[in-house]
Amino acid sequence: MDGQRQILHGRWVLPMVPDTGALPDHAVIVEGGRIRDVLPSLQVSQRYPDGTVEQLHAHVLMPGLVNCHTHAAMSLFRGLADDLALQKWLEQRIWPAEQRHVSERFVADGARLACAEMLRNGITCFNDMYYYPDATATVAAEVGLRCRVGLRVLPGQRALHLEPEDSLEGGLRIHDRWRRHPLVGTTLAPHSPRSLSGALMRTLGRLSRDYDLRLHMHVHETGEEVADYMGLHGVSPLQRMHRQGLVGPRLIAVHAIHLELADRRLLAEAGAHVVHCPRSNLKLGNGLAAVAELLRLGVNVALGTDGAASNNNLDLFGEMRMAALLAKAVGNDPTALPASAALRMATINGARALGLADDIGSLEAGKWADIIAVDVGGIAAHPHFDIVSQLVYATGANQVTDVWIAGRRLLEKRQFLTVDQQAVAAAVDNWQTRVPT
CATH class of the missing domain: 3.20.20.140 (Metal-dependent hydrolases)
Structure with a gap:
């Protein structure tokens, strides 16, 4: 999917640059693995009528x-x-x-x-x-x-x-x-x-x-x-x-x-x-x-x-x-x-x-689409007075549900797409029997 247009709608988009805070009801447009645009969701259908659409209405979309x-x-x-x-x-x-x-x-x-x-x-x-x-x-x-x-x-x-x-x-x-x-x-x-x-x-x-x-x-x-x-x-x-x-x-x-x-x-x-x-x-x-x-x-x-x-x-x-x-x-x-x-x-x-600020670290047009979706729809994530504060003071890593790197999806609804979890666990178990405690 990284070569096609992807349209990711979030309850909030947190671009980081410019430092304007979280943008409510916004979308990130991804093409060729890079961010094409960040704009209000209401404007998407007119400007980008084609593409694979993902609705993440309880999530913050933010840089990886x-x-x-x-x-x-x-x-x-x-x-x-x-x-x-x-x-x-x-x-x-x-x-x-x-x-x-x-x-x-x-x-x-x-x-x-x-x-x-x-x-x-x-x-x-x-x-x-x-x-x-x-x-x-x-x-x-x-x-x-x-x-x-x-x-x-x-x-x-x-x-x-x-x-x-x-x-x-x-x-x-x-x-x-x-x-x-x-x-x-x-x-x-x-x-x-x-x-x-x-x-x-x-x-x-x-x-x-x-x-x-x-x-x-x-x-x-x-x-x-x-x-x-x-x-x-x-x-x-x-x-x-x-x-x-x-x-x-x-x-x-x-x-x-x-x-x-x-x-x-x-x-x-x-x-x-x-x-x-x-x-x-x-x-x-x-x-x-x-x-x-x-x-x-x-x-x-x-x-x-x-x-x-x-x-x-x-x-x-x-x-x-x-x-x-x-x-x-x-x-x-x-x-x-x-x-x-x-x-x-x-x-x-x-x-x-790391010398990578021209390519990653924020959701800006032209940068690689390294994006994570964080679920803030649960009980412990309410109310939503300040999403940035919520992410830092009240959010756990287990609320990350989806991850894209260069537009390629690696985690979907908390499921790995590029990792064999059972094989990883088996390898770890093998080392645990060999490493002394």
């Missing part, structure tokens, strides 16, 4: 959600190591499990589980960082999800036994393999500044510029990490990254919790992007990010779920709600992060962070 930080395959470790501090979580549970089990098959099966969950939750694009990125890319393409996979740069990679230079060389081959794919792209994804020498930082900066690749990495995640780094180098990780040419519009700084004012200003002045993962930050006890302050300074802040091993689900509706509530508590200010700002973080801000 953009998950800007995931470790998709780690969904197979969901619940394996809960209620532990980050270093203990990593060193005693996650790293040993990875050494024992991570393989191309493990990543493919874990990524398929994550893609199904994200699709079911209205996420149409994700930005991943994990081993065997080619396997994750292959699965995402099969399912029909839009994604960016990270080219790994980590000394002594535990599952792959590669040095950073070898990893970069192999990663660039992966980049070349996917660079013309309509849904899949790549980023440079070193784990964090502490894993990088100055020379490797400079190499990454050059490759980022030469290949126009985003640089996706954990930055200032824990106070201990920042303190240790400053003791070793005399400056914060961000400041050293800046000296080596890594802080700019291509940087996607994940977590960014423990920032001094100078670091926050640096991110703003450089046009860098931050990905906020509120529920993972809370669960690992890593601290509270100053999101409202970053936004006030002009930093583009997006949302990520992190991996399901530290969250424990891939639900951006939950992240939106938590981000809005936390910002109010951190600033002792109920206006610090309004619902509309949280919704932008999960849609258009995420698209901007």
